[in-house]
Amino acid sequence: MSATPGRIVIVGGGVAGVSTVAALRAGGYDGTLTLVDAGEFPYDRPPLSKDYLAGKRDFEQIALKPAGWYETQSVRLIRRAQVTALLPGQGLVQLADGTTLPADRVVLGTGGTAARLPIPGAAEVGVQVLRTVEDAGRLRDALPAASRALVIGAGLIGAEVASTLAGLGCAVVLADPAAPPLAAAVGPELAAWLHDQHRTRGIDTVAAGIASLRRTSRGIEALLGGEKEARVVDLVVLGVGMVAATPLAEAAGLEVDRGILVDSAQRTSNPAVLAVGDVTRSRADGTQAGHWDAARRDGERAAATLLGRPAPVASAPWFWSDRHGRHIETVGRMAAADRTVVRGRLGDEPFAVFGFRGTTLVGAVSVDDTFAVRTARRLLDGAIPVDADLLADPSTNLRRLLRG
Amino acid sequence: MSGTGIRVAALDDIPEGEGITVDRAVTGTEDDIALLRDDDGSVWALNDTCTHETASLAEGWVEKGHVECPLHASRFCLRSGKVEGLPATRDAVAHRVEVRDGEVYLFPNETSS
Numbered sequence A: 001m002s003a004t005p006g007r008i009v010i011v012g013g014g015v016a017g018v019s020t021v022a023a024l025r026a027g028g029y030d031g032t033l034t035l036v037d038a039g040e041f042p043y044d045r046p047p048l049s050k051d052y053l054a055g056k057r058d059f060e061q062i063a064l065k066p067a068g069w070y071e072t073q074s075v076r077l078i079r080r081a082q083v084t085a086l087l088p089g090q091g092l093v094q095l096a097d098g099t100t101l102p103a104d105r106v107v108l109g110t111g112g113t114a115a116r117l118p119i120p121g122a123a124e125v126g127v128q129v130l131r132t133v134e135d136a137g138r139l140r141d142a143l144p145a146a147s148r149a150l151v152i153g154a155g156l157i158g159a160e161v162a163s164t165l166a167g168l169g170c171a172v173v174l175a176d177p178a179a180p181p182l183a184a185a186v187g188p189e190l191a192a193w194l195h196d197q198h199r200t201r202g203i204d205t206v207a208a209g210i211a212s213l214r215r216t217s218r219g220i221e222a223l224l225g226g227e228k229e230a231r232v233v234d235l236v237v238l239g240v241g242m243v244a245a246t247p248l249a250e251a252a253g254l255e256v257d258r259g260i261l262v263d264s265a266q267r268t269s270n271p272a273v274l275a276v277g278d279v280t281r282s283r284a285d286g287t288q289a290g291h292w293d294a295a296r297r298d299g300e301r302a303a304a305t306l307l308g309r310p311a312p313v314a315s316a317p318w319f320w321s322d323r324h325g326r327h328i329e330t331v332g333r334m335a336a337a338d339r340t341v342v343r344g345r346l347g348d349e350p351f352a353v354f355g356f357r358g359t360t361l362v363g364a365v366s367v368d369d370t371f372a373v374r375t376a377r378r379l380l381d382g383a384i385p386v387d388a389d390l391l392a393d394p395s396t397n398l399r400r401l402l403r404g
Numbered sequence B: 001m002s003g004t005g006i007r008v009a010a011l012d013d014i015p016e017g018e019g020i021t022v023d024r025a026v027t028g029t030e031d032d033i034a035l036l037r038d039d040d041g042s043v044w045a046l047n048d049t050c051t052h053e054t055a056s057l058a059e060g061w062v063e064k065g066h067v068e069c070p071l072h073a074s075r076f077c078l079r080s081g082k083v084e085g086l087p088a089t090r091d092a093v094a095h096r097v098e099v100r101d102g103e104v105y106l107f108p109n110e111t112s113s
C-alpha cells in the first residue's frame, strides 16, 4: 500500500472493528478514524451466553472499551447507525439516514447473524437465538416465566446457554444430532467428556435434531427427531452457528463466498476495502475462524496493512469456552491429530489433552489448566519440537520446558 | 508506608516466568498481591485480580515484561499495570517491589518509577 490513507472508516464495532481502531492508533495512525456501529455501544459478545445471560453483569460491564476511550483516542464513534452502502469508487460510505462519510479506506467488521433452521412451527412459537445483546435481553426477560427450556445445537454457544440456564434452575433439554458435538474442535475424547458433563449437571442430552414445534396450552411442544412423544418446554433457543453478514460487501462487488474472502493481510478483492473478524473467510485455505481471538488479531493485521507495516507475528488459533464453572481452552488444530496424550487424568480437572500428528504437536485442549494450552500455543507458534511424554507428565514444569 | 517495605517472599519462592499470591492480610492492600517474576529474573507486583473478570494474575503467564491473564489472556504491563490487550479495559494497580539479599519487599500503593 502506498502512503498511509488519510481517512479510514471502520464498519462494525465488534472486537474485530474495535481492535482495528485500537491497533491503528497504537501504531501511530494520525488520520481521521471513524467507527460506525449499528448497536447501542460497542460491546463484547462472549459474556452474552455466560455472565450476562445469568444476570451477573450489566451492559456497561461488557463494553469493549469504556465510554471515554473513543474520545481520548480521537475516534469518531457513530452509534445506532447502519451502513447501507459502500461506494469505494467514490471513496464514500453511506449511512441509513442518507449521510455519507468520506473514506480512503474501509474496514468491514460486520460480523454475522445467528443462523436459523427451517423448523416447522418455529415462527409461531418464537424461537430465540443468541448473537446480540438484544437477543440476550429477550432471553433474560423470558427466564422468569420459563422453567423448562430446549436448546437446539450443542456447539459452543448452545452448550454455554444450556449450562447457564441449568445454573439458573431451568430444566434443560439439549438436542444435537452430532455425537458428540465439537469433536472437530476439541478432539473426540474430550468432546465426549465435555458433552457428558451436561448430563451429570442434570441436563437431558438428546442425540437428535428438531423435527417440529407447536404452541399448545401446555407450553411449546417440541418433537425431536426419532421421538414419538413431544417434549413440553417454555422456551426454545437455537444455537446452530452463524451466518456472515456479507450483504454490504456483496453489493459493493467484493468477492464473497460464505464470508468476505481476504488474504493474509485482510485485503478483500477491492484494494480500498479490508475485512476483519467473523465476516471473513481465508482466500488461501477457506477457513473461517469465528472466534474472539481470531477477530482481535485480524484487526491488528488490518491495522498493519493500512499503516504499510509488516503483519504482526501469526499465532495458532485459540479459543475458550466457559460452562458448568469450568474453563476450557483450545489451541491449534485438534482435528489434525492422529494421536493424543493426556496431562493428568481425563475427567479429573485440571487436565489437558495434547494432539500429535506423528511426532509433531498440532493442538491442545485444557480443562481448568490454561498453562498447558498457553504452553502449547507457544510451542506451536515457535514450531518447537517437543516430546509427547514430557508434556503428558504432570510433574514437568511447562513454563521451564518452553524455555529449554 | 515504611521506608523498608514489607517482606513478602524469598526470591527463590517465585520461579521465573511465574507468580505467587500474597494475601491482603499481609500487605494491607485492597486486593491480594500477585508477585510476578519475569523471564529476566526481575520481580513485579500487581493487584492479583484481573480487571476483566475474576482470575488470579499470579496464575498467569509471565513473559517479556507482561503477564497474560489465565482466563481470557488479557495482557498487563508488569511495570505499570497498564492493560495492553482486550478483553480487559482497565489497568491493574502496580506496586513497587525491591529485592534485597534474596528477599522480596513490597511497597504497597507506591509506583515503580
Ligand SMILES: Cc1cc2nc3c(=O)[nH]c(=O)nc-3n(C[C@H](O)[C@H](O)[C@H](O)COP(=O)(O)OP(=O)(O)OC[C@H]3O[C@@H](n4cnc5c(N)ncnc54)[C@H](O)[C@@H]3O)c2cc1C
Residues within 6 Å of the ligand: A011, A012, A013, A014, A015, A016, A017, A036, A037, A038, A039, A044, A045, A046, A047, A048, A049, A081, A082, A083, A084, A109, A110, A111, A112, A130, A131, A132, A157, A245, A248, A276, A277, A278, A279, A290, A291, A292, A293, A295, A318, A319, A320, A321, A322
Ligand atoms: C453468545 C456468544 C458467545 C461467544 N463466546 C465466545 C467464547 O467464549 N470464546 C470465543 O473465542 N468466542 C466466543 N464467541 C465468538 C466471538 O464473540 C466472535 O468471534 C466475535 O464477536 C467476532 O467479532 P466481530 O467483530 O468479527 O463481529 P461481531 O462481534 O458480530 O460484531 C459486528 C458488529 O458489526 C455491526 N454491524 C454489522 N453490520 C453493520 C452495518 N451495516 N452497519 C453498522 N454496523 C454493522 C454489528 O451491529 C456488530 O456490532 C461468542 C459469540 C457469541 C454470539
